[in-house]
Amino acid sequence: MPTLRLVLGDQLSMSLSSLVDWQEGDTILMCEVMEEARYVPHHKKKLAFIFSAMRHFRGALEADDKPVRYVKLDDQDNSGSFTGELERMLGEGDFDRVVITEPGEYRVMEMIHSWQDSLDVPVIVREDTRFFASLDRFERWADGKKQLRMEFFYREMRRETGHLMDGDKPEGGQWNFDKENRRKLPKDVTLPDRLRFEPDAITTEVLALVNDRFPDNFGDLEPFGMPVTRAQALEVLTHFIETCLPRFGDYQDAMAEGEAFLFHSTVSAAMNAGLLLASEVCEAAETAYQAGQAPLNAVEGFIRQILGWREYVRGLYWLKMPDYKGLNALEADRPLPDFYWTGKTDMACLADAISTTKQHAYAHHIQRLMITGNFALLAGIAPDAINEWYMVVYADAYEWVELPNTHGMAIYADGGIMASKPYAASGAYIDKMSDHCAGCRYKVKVKNSPEACPFNYLYWDFVMRNADKLKANPRMGMIYRSLERTSDERRVAIKNDAESFFENLYSEQIVV
Ligand code: DLZ
Structure with a gap:
């Protein structure tokens, strides 16, 4: 057959799973x-990473005696779509x-x-067994639940896989060590160097292709040093486990000006493309813990990202699509400001997160959630616009992971399916977790006036603007009680500051 x-x-x-029973x-x-x-205009580095990794994977398959019909983007007969290429191949063989x-x-x-429906031969779709939880497994977990909270799904995954379990109890007596993972980065800390891989002949050809065919796409194509083979991805993983993981936990939520990677793993693009498996990544982290090479708060935090978050967002995506994408619980409709593409804003935290993104097609999770995501939430950026931005700019972005993280987690467009309350924060949070504010032209300690950090008055404007939708949320109770104690004068000042900020948001003079 x-x-x-x-x-x-x-x-x-x-x-x-589609290759396991391969036959002569x-x-x-x-x-x-x-x-x-082109379905979104991907970052140049994302395109180069995917095409190079695909071409290298073809080499790995052929070295394993598995013939591949590989169609390059510029091949003369390339029809330009999966459907066209599949039909062409079926017509020939x-x-x-x-x-x-x-x-x-x-x-x-x-x-x-x-x-x-359309092809003459059966099309068999197999489960993606690279994930811990099948889609059926997630559906069974979700069935009948009023709230689908990651934490409880994660605990089930821990029990099921045995990761960080001590019999039927969580290792260390706690499921979650998040409270220990919120330190600001000390000034004198030495950050680890990162592995870079010089482009080989295949990558060099792909870089020329991307340069030639996608010259106007967002992002810096070069320097290019991403891992594009499994061997390189494994090197990155080993380097992370040995060099970064021990301090990953402490500084997991920290941000530092000009520092894109801190102690983060940077394996997400390789994992999401399939070069690394979730199971081996979790095993490597747990082995380091068992060997006394990394503390529990770091290893638990890391394993939670993969065994918890990554599995949970995928399950949720497939459970809730297609309607999920159309939700807009906060009726946000503001266009995406230009500075998301240019990085030209006087808000130092945003400028830094966007510059990192432009250079590396990467930003770590706190930059994504609490800087670019938080701004989009507070400003009420239209979900479609901000979702597309995340899809475009990150090398690890595919809709199954991007959409729940942005739509649900960052901008609360799903009205609380994912998060129990919006992840809204004022400048104080950014100041606590980063060194951005010290060099910013806006003053984080000032709450109102043109010199105040915009996150401060935008936060309260967000709270006031969405009172009818959020006030009844018990987790927002303290915030709305605090709002009740706010004087009318201050409320007017907040509204005025927010209004003039929004008026200038799309003009070149002030913000962009
Ligand atoms: C993201 C991407 C891009 C840019 N190009 C290709 C491609 O040319 N061929 C291919 O097989 N896959 C590509 N991908 C990844 C697909 O978009 C991805 O497999 C689907 O979105 C399903 O997740």
Whole structure:
């Protein structure tokens, strides 16, 4: 039964379910297509990473004696879409069936379902076994629950996998050590160097392709040093475990001017493309803990990101799509300011997070949640606009992970399906967790007036503006009680400051 096995650009794993029963006579189809490259205008580095990793994975498959039909973006007959390439291949060969692992995006799943109707051969979709929890498993967990909180799902995953368990109790007597993971970065701390991989011939060819075909896309293409093979990704993982993990926990929520990586793992792009498996990443962290090489607060925090958050957002995405994407609980409708693309803003924290993003197609989770996300939440940026920005700019972004994190977690557009309250914060939080405010032209200690940190009055404007939607939330009770004690005069000052800020947001003189 000759089988055509379609492998997508984020399915670069030898253990992929669509490849496990590969037999002599089967063909693997991989294709670089404009449809995927253009459905959002991806960061140049993201494009280069995906195409280079795909081409290297083709080499790994062929070295394993598995023939690949690989269609490059610039191949003359490239039809430009998955559907076109699949039809072309089926027209040329004699295949009895198509096998594919479930994709990461609803959009592509719809495409696959259309193939099941339109193609002459059966199209078999297999579970993506690279995740700890199948979609059925998540659905079973969610069934009948009023609230779908990550923490409880995470505990089940801990019990099920045995990660950081001491019998039936959590290691160290606690499920979550988050309280120990909120230190500001000391001034004298030495940050670890990061591994960079010189582009080889394949990557060099891809860089030229991206430069040539996507010259106007956002982001710096070079210098390019991302891991594009499994061997390189494993090096990054080992380097993280040995060099960064011991202090990852303490400074997990810290931010520092000009420092993109701190003690973060930087494995998300490689993991989400399939170069590393979630199971091996968690095992490596736990082994370091068992060997006394990393403390529990660091290892638990890291494993929670993968075994907890990553699995949870994927489950939630598939449970709630397609309606999820259209939710707009706070009726936010402001266009995305230009500075998200240029980085040209006097707000130092935003300028730094956007500059990091532009250079590396990367920012760590607190920059994403509490700086660019927090601003979008407070300013009421339209969900579609901010969701697309995150999809474009991060090398690890596919909709299954981006949408819940942005739409649900950062901007509360889902009205609390994910988060029990909006992650809104004023300048005080940013000042507590970073060194940005010291060099900012705005003053974080000033609450109102043109020299005040905009996060301060935008925070209270957000609270006032959304009172009808948020006041009844018990977790917002303290904030609304505090608002009740606020004088009318201060409220007017907040409204005036916010209004003039928004008036100037799209003009070049003041903010951008
Ligand atoms: C993101 C991306 C891009 C830019 N290009 C391709 C491509 O040319 N070929 C491919 O197979 N995959 C690509 N991808 C990843 C897909 O968008 C991803 O597999 C789907 O969104 C499903 O998650």
